[in-house]
Amino acid sequence: MSRIKEAFANGKAFIPFITCGDPDLETTAACVRECVKNGASLIELGIPFSDPTAEGPVIQGANLRALTGGVTTDKIFDLVRDLRRDVTVPMVFMTYANVVFSYGMDKFLSRAAQVGMDGLILPDVPFEEKEEFAPACRKYGLELISLIAPTSEGRIARIAAAAEGFVYCVSSLGVTGVRSEITTDIGAMVSLVRRANPDIPCAVGFGISTPEQAKKMASLSDGAIVGSAIIKILAQYGPNAPEYVGAYVKSMTDALREG
Amino acid sequence: MSNGRFGIHGGQYIPETLMNAVLELERAYNRFKDDPDFDRELTDLLNEYAGRPSRLYYAEKMTRDLGGAKIYLKREDLNHTGAHKINNVLGQALLAKKMGKTRLIAETGAGQHGVATATAAALMGMECVVFMGEEDTKRQALNVYRMRLLGAEVVPVTTGTATLKDAVSQAFREWTSRIDDTHYCLGSVMGPHPFPTIVRDFQAVISREIKQQLQEKEGKLPDAVLACVGGGSNAIGSFYHFINDKSVRLIGCEAAGRGVDTFETAATIATGRLGIFHGMKSYFCQDQYGQIAPVYSISAGLDYPGIGPEHAWLHDTGRAEYVPITDEEAVDAFEYLARTEGIIPAIESAHAVAHAMKIAPEMGRDKVIVITISGRGDKDCAAIARYRGEDISE
Numbered sequence A: 001m002s003r004i005k006e007a008f009a010n011g012k013a014f015i016p017f018i019t020c021g022d023p024d025l026e027t028t029a030a031c032v033r034e035c036v037k038n039g040a041s042l043i044e045l046g047i048p049f050s051d052p053t054a055e056g057p058v059i060q061g062a063n064l065r066a067l068t069g070g071v072t073t074d075k076i077f078d079l080v081r082d083l084r085r086d087v088t089v090p091m092v093f094m095t096y097a098n099v100v101f102s103y104g105m106d107k108f109l110s111r112a113a114q115v116g117m118d119g120l121i122l123p124d125v126p127f128e129e130k131e132e133f134a135p136a137c138r139k140y141g142l143e144l145i146s147l148i149a150p151t152s153e154g155r156i157a158r159i160a161a162a163a164e165g166f167v168y169c170v171s172s173l174g175v176t177g178v179r180s181e182i183t184t185d186i187g188a189m190v191s192l193v194r195r196a197n198p199d200i201p202c203a204v205g206f207g208i209s210t211p212e213q214a215k216k217m218a219s220l221s222d223g224a225i226v227g228s229a230i231i232k233i234l235a236q237y238g239p240n241a242p243e244y245v246g247a248y249v250k251s252m253t254d255a256l257r258e259g
Numbered sequence B: 001m002s003n004g005r006f007g008i009h010g011g012q013y014i015p016e017t018l019m020n021a022v023l024e025l026e027r028a029y030n031r032f033k034d035d036p037d038f039d040r041e042l043t044d045l046l047n048e049y050a051g052r053p054s055r056l057y058y059a060e061k062m063t064r065d066l067g068g069a070k071i072y073l074k075r076e077d078l079n080h081t082g083a084h085k086i087n088n089v090l091g092q093a094l095l096a097k098k099m100g101k102t103r104l105i106a107e108t109g110a111g112q113h114g115v116a117t118a119t120a121a122a123l124m125g126m127e128c129v130v131f132m133g134e135e136d137t138k139r140q141a142l143n144v145y146r147m148r149l150l151g152a153e154v155v156p157v158t159t160g161t162a163t164l165k166d167a168v169s170q171a172f173r174e175w176t177s178r179i180d181d182t183h184y185c186l187g188s189v190m191g192p193h194p195f196p197t198i199v200r201d202f203q204a205v206i207s208r209e210i211k212q213q214l215q216e217k218e219g220k221l222p223d224a225v226l227a228c229v230g231g232g233s234n235a236i237g238s239f240y241h242f243i244n245d246k247s248v249r250l251i252g253c254e255a256a257g258r259g260v261d262t263f264e265t266a267a268t269i270a271t272g273r274l275g276i277f278h279g280m281k282s283y284f285c286q287d288q289y290g291q292i293a294p295v296y297s298i299s300a301g302l303d304y305p306g307i308g309p310e311h312a313w314l315h316d317t318g319r320a321e322y323v324p325i326t327d328e329e330a331v332d333a334f335e336y337l338a339r340t341e342g343i344i345p346a347i348e349s350a351h352a353v354a355h356a357m358k359i360a361p362e363m364g365r366d367k368v369i370v371i372t373i374s375g376r377g378d379k380d381c382a383a384i385a386r387y388r389g390e391d392i393s394e
Helices: A025-037 A055-070 A071-084 A097-103 A107-115 A127-132 A134-139 A154-160 A186-196 A213-219 A228-258 B016-032 B036-049 B060-066 B086-098 B111-126 B134-139 B141-151 B164-177 B195-203 B205-218 B233-244 B309-314 B328-343 B347-362 B376-385
Strands: A013-019 A044-048 A091-093 A119-121 A143-146 A167-170 A201-204 A223-226 B009-015 B056-058 B072-076 B102-106 B126-132 B153-157 B181-185 B224-229 B250-259 B273-277 B279-284 B320-326 B368-373
Touching: A013 A025, A013 A055, A013 A201, A013 A213, A013 A228, A025 A044, A025 A071, A025 A228, A044 A201, A055 A228, A097 A107, A097 B273, A107 A134, A119 B016, A127 A134, A127 A143, A127 A154, A127 B009, A127 B016, A127 B056, A134 A143, A134 A154, A143 A154, A154 A186, A154 B016, A167 B368, A186 A201, A186 A213, A201 A213, A213 A223, A223 A228, B009 B273, B009 B309, B016 B164, B016 B195, B036 B086, B056 B205, B060 B072, B060 B328, B060 B347, B072 B205, B086 B102, B086 B111, B086 B181, B086 B195, B086 B233, B102 B111, B102 B141, B102 B164, B111 B141, B126 B134, B126 B141, B126 B164, B134 B141, B134 B153, B141 B153, B141 B376, B153 B164, B164 B181, B164 B328, B195 B205, B195 B309, B195 B376, B205 B368, B224 B233, B224 B347, B233 B250, B233 B309, B233 B368, B250 B328, B250 B347, B279 B309, B309 B320, B320 B328, B320 B347, B328 B347, B328 B376, B347 B368, B347 B376
Parallel strands: A013 A044, A013 A223, A044 A091, A091 A119, A119 A143, A143 A167, A167 A201, A201 A223, B072 B368, B102 B126, B102 B181, B126 B153, B224 B250, B224 B368, B250 B320
Antiparallel strands: B009 B279, B056 B072, B273 B279
């Protein structure tokens, strides 16, 4: 079993997202460690991009702060290498196609594998373009995570059948960001995935911020992904954010365990 | 490899949420593009409403003054709404309507595409929202007013450099959140497949007319066709029917801003490299880590860090040439055409005029150059006055 799938083996998974370098890499490292200490099952590390077209204003802000602070892909590889001295939970990069492509696909993926990453999420690489990236990911033992959306409908079976690691279920139309209500029939999406690929875990992301939402979404799937709610804490507390992020993650993982 | 490739360029690099929307658009386009009723309806709109065919005007004074090749101007500036943008917009709006969409969204740089979209929406009774970089809403305040007058909502975009690329990003974000009733009326030959093909086909009317009109006037093909290039819609429209006529030089004029050796430039072919952005693989101005560069040009319509995938391919194959033109050269050409021919071109189109001023004198008098005047320059007068140190209020 892949390390990513293992993250779903012990109950519902909680997956926090952090933009690397927001506001600096020391804070990112401390936040990752707080997430792990408080029960996160898998960490999504964002490599900032100048024009993050799938993000709402909150994560756009994090990308801007990180890039303004001078973070680069190379510095993020160094951060991961340092984290891997003590962090054992699986970690995946979340970034845009150009960040990987422009660095040189082989160079990027070999380096990512070498420093200890487990997978990659590229929100602007749909099923149709996946084969440009997937063979190189396989070569270096990284899993390329597939996304499905409320509009995917007839595409879900094909995407799920070819999926690796886990399937990222986008809960709502639109971009990332906190939502008061999620109206998509997540249960139906997840059952389409399971019918096509019974072994692949499904985690739900986009719009989840409260323990109640996380619990509900995880009850319909295998886990919950939270980004904007954590980024908001970082935007508010900056370098002092790690302890608040830790407390928030604890509230979320506690809720998932109750389930 | 996926659909919609021009050599290695193009493709569909977009979020999964939008995939079914672009597939639906492709199916609809394939169904209607050869439909005689659709064609009749569109031709009627282009002729009766937009005022096509546009004139191919012999610029006799300019020809005499430059002392070389004979110069013709393809007058897209005389179209309704004042630019070539209406050709594509009427096509897409009609297509959207056939698809049952009731709302158009669009990005705009100089405002010409936004005005064209707002116009088509008014004509066809559709709702319209236009995203425009906040910086551009200031540079092109008159066009903002025009769009509002036409019933569109104009949303200033404050992220990034607050220019065209950010308006495109925001329009994509908006489309992701509302697909059912909304068509994204993309204004250039860029973005994910099928947009580069659809927009090219709707703009190809420019080269179809040039070919026929020049045949009538000169009995031959042009020796060179010049057009400005941002995303590249008027250029591809001007080139398309000449691509297989190898004797015709196709020259795209990019915005060099303050020069290709400065950071204040938007010349993608001259300074960019291969990348993936806004749904397509093509050339982009970017740093070593793939972060998109904050480009600059005096022209809001050319102020874009990428170029359409078909242009990237025409560059790769050597079929078309791409040359950088600075702000200063474009402003000189803007003033030159006004004084010489009594025609005030858009500052975008002035980039093509500037290059013609360089090459015409070196060409024989038996040669013919066609310059596409993609739009009219009324919108630019205040900005050009400011560039020359004169503060006028609009």
